[in-house]
Amino acid sequence: MSVIVQTMRNKSMRNFVTVRGQANLFRLGAALLLSSLLVSEVSAQQAADAIELTQEDAIKLGVQFESVRSINDAMGIELPAQVIAPLDEGSHAYSLVDGVISDWRASSGDRVLEGEIIARIASNVAGDLQAQWLDADASLSAARLEASRSERLFENGVIAERRLQQVQLALAHAESREASNRRALEQLGFDASSIDRLAESKANLGYALLRAPREGLLVHRARSVGEPVGVGDKIAEFQSSSAKWVSVILPAALADTLGNSTKLSLMPTGETLTLRERDYSIDPLTQTIELYAEFDTEVNYPLGSLIDVFVLPSESGVLVPASAIVYTEGNNYVYVKTVNGVTPRQLDLIPIGRDYLVHSGLRAGEQIAVSGTALLKGMQLGLGGDS
Secondary structure (H helix, E strand, C coil): CHHHHHHHHHHHHHHHHHHHHHHHHHHHHHHHHHHHHHHHHHHHHHHHHCEECCHHHHHHHCCEEEECEECCCCCCEEEEEEEECCCCCCCEEECCCCEEEEEECCCCCCEECCCCEEEEEECHHHHHHHHHHHHHHHHHHHHHHHHHHHHHHHHCCCCCHHHHHHHHHHHHHHHHHHHHHHHHHHHCCCCHHHHHHHHHHCCCCCEEEEECCCCEEEEEECCCCCCEECCCCEEEEEEECCCCEEEEEEEHHHHHHCCCCCEEEECCCCCEEEEEEECCCCCCCCCEEEEEEEECCCCCCCCCCEEEEEEECCCCCEEECHHHCEEECCEEEEEEECCCEEEEEEECCEEECCEEEECCCCCCCCEEEEECHHHHHHHHCCCCCCC
16 A cells, blocks of 8 residues: 555656646746847847948948947047146246346256256345344354353352343343244245355345256246346246146046046157146136146156147047937937948947047947938938938
8 A cells, every 4th residue: 555655656746847847948938939039129120220221322322431440549539738847846936035136147958956046136135134134143142152151150159040041041032033034044045054154254145046946957047137026026947857747628528538547648759648636626617627647758848838638548449430420319329331231229428539439339340330320310210312
């Protein structure tokens, strides 16, 4: 009896497995059939949108094709730029006093060192500040002698501690006054050695000293000997020995195309630049932002030179000319050449200047219509055209 029961259980299990396998097979078949129907529907839609067009028809209608190209270093957004000094460096020397240019110590084209005297400015203001420092220095020398003498007298019990404190307080006051006047001289271009010579021999008395703000080339002397200058007037221009920068004006609408790996170059010379900074504020009149990039190598462009810079795409893809784009119901299309004609293809576009970057949906080497696209659109919509 138990053998019969076991046999019946085995038959039931086999029937269950068979039925379950048939069900799985049915579901798989249904999925394949649905997929086939979807592919057929897409193919039918593409076939319906396809336009039959012979070579002769294309010539007659003025339809021209171009091969799609991959993005490379010769493509990008062409923008105006100006050569500038690095942002953390000034390229000019300015007068800090009212006066007259007395003499130049360096000529245009001379390479100068940082801190080197390049000109002297005769100035009553400078003379007054120097006189104040000379008086403060003399007072400091006298206060130091008095403090030294009072310390000896106090040690010998000759004077009281209160008297010593008064002398030390006077010394501190003299030191503070001398330091304040010394800082004023430093603003006039006097370093420690210049101040010492002023005290010893009155060297450069009545003059402010214009020094090179950094090592580089003196490229321009803005004032001649005998010309008056005022506080803040530009006196000289320098070309730094460090790598030059450029200031680039970019339409704000293209700001989103920038990335950490954004490259810039000059065409056709090929110098490359590295994007260093960008200004996030938008000019309300021009709707532009400013970019700052540093040359990767030494260049000979003078400061202020106007050049054209190419901002290169930071992502790979293919280039689609603006003339190839057709807009239909909010979507972007191009007409791709086929064996028997053309077929429209929808694309997601990223603007790069006048043209567009496409990541997918189009391969390098495929041919797309770049003229006569309006006629092709009319033929697709059944609005007429030769066939």
